[in-house]
Amino acid sequence: MRKTLIALGSALSLMLVSLGQTVQASEPVDQSNPYQLIEQVAENTFSRIRKDRTLLRADPDLLRDVVKDELLPYIHTRYAASLILGAQYYRKATPEQRDAFTEAFTEYMIASYAQILLEYDDQTIEVQKDKPIDPNDKIVKVRVDMTDASRPPIRLDFSLRKNTRTGNWQAYDVTAEGVSMIQSKQSEWKTPLRRDGIDAVVEQLKEIAKRPIRREDKQKQDAS
Numbered sequence: 001m002r003k004t005l006i007a008l009g010s011a012l013s014l015m016l017v018s019l020g021q022t023v024q025a026s027e028p029v030d031q032s033n034p035y036q037l038i039e040q041v042a043e044n045t046f047s048r049i050r051k052d053r054t055l056l057r058a059d060p061d062l063l064r065d066v067v068k069d070e071l072l073p074y075i076h077t078r079y080a081a082s083l084i085l086g087a088q089y090y091r092k093a094t095p096e097q098r099d100a101f102t103e104a105f106t107e108y109m110i111a112s113y114a115q116i117l118l119e120y121d122d123q124t125i126e127v128q129k130d131k132p133i134d135p136n137d138k139i140v141k142v143r144v145d146m147t148d149a150s151r152p153p154i155r156l157d158f159s160l161r162k163n164t165r166t167g168n169w170q171a172y173d174v175t176a177e178g179v180s181m182i183q184s185k186q187s188e189w190k191t192p193l194r195r196d197g198i199d200a201v202v203e204q205l206k207e208i209a210k211r212p213i214r215r216e217d218k219q220k221q222d223a224s
Contacts, residue, residue, distance in 0.1 A: 026070060031168035034140045034160040037074060038171070039127040042144070045070040049120055056118075060213040063114035071113060072106070076161055076170035081105045083172070084185045089193050097198050104202045107209035114213045123148045138162050140169070 026044035031037050048066055049056060056062050081102040082090050090098065128143040144156040159173040173182045192201050 029074065031074065031170070033130065034133070034162075034169040035128060035130040035142055037160070037169055038142045038144060038158055041070065041074050042125050042127065045117070046120065046125065049117060050122070060114070060118050060215075063117050063213055064110050066117065067110045067113045072110065074170055075109070076172040077106045077109060078102050079161060079170075080109075080172040080182060083182050084189065085193070085198070086186060089198060093198050097202075100202050101198055101205075104205035104209070108205040111209045111211065111213065118213055118215060121148070138164070 026048065029037055029040045029044065045066065048070060049063075052062075052066075056066075082098070084105070085093065085098075085101065093101065124147045126145045126147070133140060138161060140160050140162070142158045142160065144158065145153055146156065147153045155177060157175040158171050159175070160169045160171050162169050173180055175181070189201055192204065
């Protein structure tokens with residue numbers, strides 16, 4: 001049955017490409033409330049994955065489009081990239097290098113989130129209830145609990161930043177079980193940045209982002 005579904009998904013994928021059609025993205029989300037933003041983005045993302053499950057199983061790389069459509073508009077990638085570089089490397093970098101790093105980091109994040117979404121299997125997502133927000137608050141954290149019958153629950157804390165000009169909120173970091181993505185990448189890329197420089201790290205991120213989206217067991221089989 002699984003092989004039949006995959007075959008059907010492959011056929012549908014080819015049909016969509018040949019017809020020049022794309023899977024429709026969800027309507028834009030209201031960004032004026034960070035709690036409702038996270039809840040609506042999660043609902044749109046997982047609803048789309050469920051709706052297009054057969055197609056995505058046949059071609060997991062299509063998850064990149066899901067990330068671009070449903071998540072990326074609500075992630076402040078430039079701010080996140082600047083935090084990862086830190087003051088030391090951000091100040092040293094030219095404007096062109098900053099742009100190149102941000103672009104490479106964005107593609108890296110698209111691939112990373114697509115890989116994570118590949119493991120989604122109807123887990124239950126519970127977003128923290130709205131809390132009063134001071135008009136002067138620029139940073140808010142929103143807790144999300146992900147539960148799965150086959151494994152312990154996972155706590156995620158999304159950090160969001162308010163654009164003082166537009167009033168819109170965007171996520172820039174996520175902390176999973178106490179581990180911040182920003183801090184993790186700062187630690188991981190600190191040595192390559194110091195040893196090889198920002199241009200080399202940009203090229204490395206580009207190469208990582210090009211890797212096909214596959215389940216971990218499939219990747220291990222291909223590597224063996």
